[in-house]
Amino acid sequence: MYKNGEKHGIVIINYFADYFLHGFKSLDVVDVFISDSRGNYILHPDKSKQFAKNRKVNANIFTDFPFLKDQKEKSSVYKSEHAIGKIISLNNDRYFYALYKINTSYLNKIHLQQFIISIIFYIFSAIFAFMFSFWFSRYCADIYDKRVKEIASLKNATKDMKETIGELSGTVYTDPLTGAYNRRYFDEKVDLFLKTDVGFGIIMVDLDNFKEINDTFGHVIGDKVLTDFTKIVLENIRDTDFLTRWGGDEFCLIIFDLNKKVLLSIAEKLRRLTAEHDFELNTKVTCSAGISIRKNGEDAQQAFKRADEALYSAKENGRNIVILKDS
Structure with a gap:
């Protein structure tokens, strides 16, 4: 143009x-x-x-x-x-x-916008990461504290349960008056010994003239005599041996020893300590004992029968004595 x-x-x-x-x-x-x-x-x-x-x-x-x-x-x-x-x-x-x-200015503008958006994104990402990490750490700490409290509570509950079981076991297997084992514990233990064919000594002990003590001084005093006697026996036997209240004023002592001299020595010591003990009465309290040995393979009933017969003989022969019946 x-x-x-x-x-x-x-x-x-x-x-x-x-x-x-x-x-x-x-x-x-x-x-x-x-x-x-x-x-x-x-x-x-x-x-x-x-x-x-x-x-x-x-x-x-x-x-x-x-x-x-x-x-x-x-x-x-x-x-x-x-x-x-x-x-x-x-x-x-x-x-x-x-x-x-x-356009270059447009590109610069876009780049600037991208840079600003990136900065904003990184700032918000950092804030979010910090808030999330803070929340998550608090959440984990709360969970940890909760679990610690649950474990502590469980431990306490377990401890209480064990104590309760122990108390219940004690009431199930012990005589409430004397603290000696009862017949239930005795039967379970003896059944176990028989299954493993363990030999043991048997000492049947009976307080002499206990009925007269009850009639004269009353049952409260009679109960005290029984508890004092039980204490004498328990303080003078080994941890492996155990005492059972057989019934009334009669007790059965299981000794894990087959030596006659050892069994006689234990029974004689208990008889002497009983006779020397001050039961705070104006009369002397004594006891009689019958001994037998349950040998390996022997029927337990026969051994208990011999111990009972030995105790009866001690009663018939003046009381306050110890007799062993071997066969």
């Missing part, structure tokens, strides 16, 4: 070129570059570089975008970072280069 003999613009005679230009005129974020086949700018975001050759200004598309320099294929699209170029043909001999590039 000429005015007063000077070039003032271009006439778009190619429909595709016009369509191409029209598509980018409204996009502020895209810079459009168009040059002739020699690289001289026809359209440039900087108006001073348009038709620069005529004004002797150094501006060329090949200098600014070297990747277009060797491109000759008119049907191809050529790409570089943030830029896309294409050769647009006017006819077989004439063509021009069209290129669009994302």
Whole structure:
């Protein structure tokens, strides 16, 4: 286009070129570059570089975008970072280069926004991570404290249960008055000894004239005599031996020893200590004892029968004596 003999613009005679230009005129974020086949700018975001050759200004598309320099294929699209170029043909001999590039200020703006968003994201991520870790640590601490309290409570409950079981076991297997074992404990123990075929000594002890003590001094005094006697026996036998209240004023002592002299010595010691003990009565309290030995393989009933017969003989022979019946 000429005015007063000077070039003032271009006439778009190619429909595709016009369509191409029209598509980018409204996009502020895209810079459009168009040059002739020699690289001289026809359209440039900087108006001073348009038709620069005529004004002797150094501006060329090949200098600014070297990747277009060797491109000759008119049907191809050529790409570089943030830029896309294409050769647009006017006819077989004439063509021009069209290129669009994302605006640098827009890219900087996008980068700044991305940076700000990243910073905000990292800040919120750090805050969230801190809050989550704080919450999770408190949650774990609460769970731990709860479990510790549960374990402590369980230990206390277990301890109480053991004590209760111990108390119940004591009441199940002991005589409530004297503290000696009862017949139930005796039967279970003896059954166990018989299953393992263990030999043991039997000392049947009976307080002499106990009925007269009860009748004269009353049952309260009689109970005290029984408890005092039990204490004498328990303090003078081994932990492996055990005392059972057989019934009334009769007791059975199981000694894990088959030696006659040992059994006689134990029984005689208990008889002497009973006779010497001060039961706080105006009469002497004595006891009689019958001994037998349950040998390996022997029927237990026979051994108990012999001990009972030996005790009866001690009673018949004046009381306050010890008799052993071996067979």
